[in-house]
Amino acid sequence: MDRVLGEVLRAAVWDRLHSLEEVANCADDDSVLVVVRSELPRLVAGWRAVLADHSPDIRGHCPACSSFWRPWVAPCTVWLSAYKHLVYAESLSSEQFEESAASRS
Numbered sequence: 001m002d003r004v005l006g007e008v009l010r011a012a013v014w015d016r017l018h019s020l021e022e023v024a025n026c027a028d029d030d031s032v033l034v035v036v037r038s039e040l041p042r043l044v045a046g047w048r049a050v051l052a053d054h055s056p057d058i059r060g061h062c063p064a065c066s067s068f069w070r071p072w073v074a075p076c077t078v079w080l081s082a083y084k085h086l087v088y089a090e091s092l093s094s095e096q097f098e099e100s101a102a103s104r105s
Helices: 002-026 029-053 077-086 094-104
Strands: none
Touching: 002 029, 029 077
């Protein structure tokens, strides 16, 4: 049951991201503005919640990524991904960012 629920949740999230991307790429400016005003605060809150879960503990380990056997020293991949997409990407053109992302894959 957990696997099925996980698949349903992942599909719903991917579908939502796809629909937001479609609006950003294809909708008229007024529609984009309406969507941005309603969705951007929720996306920011979502990133904050995820990053809070991955904030380092007093030993500098990510509690969400660490296990008893293998502590994960911060910054974890979640923080690195957040930096890459929210900060680093801001300094690049979309073409440069895509080239950079493709070269790291």
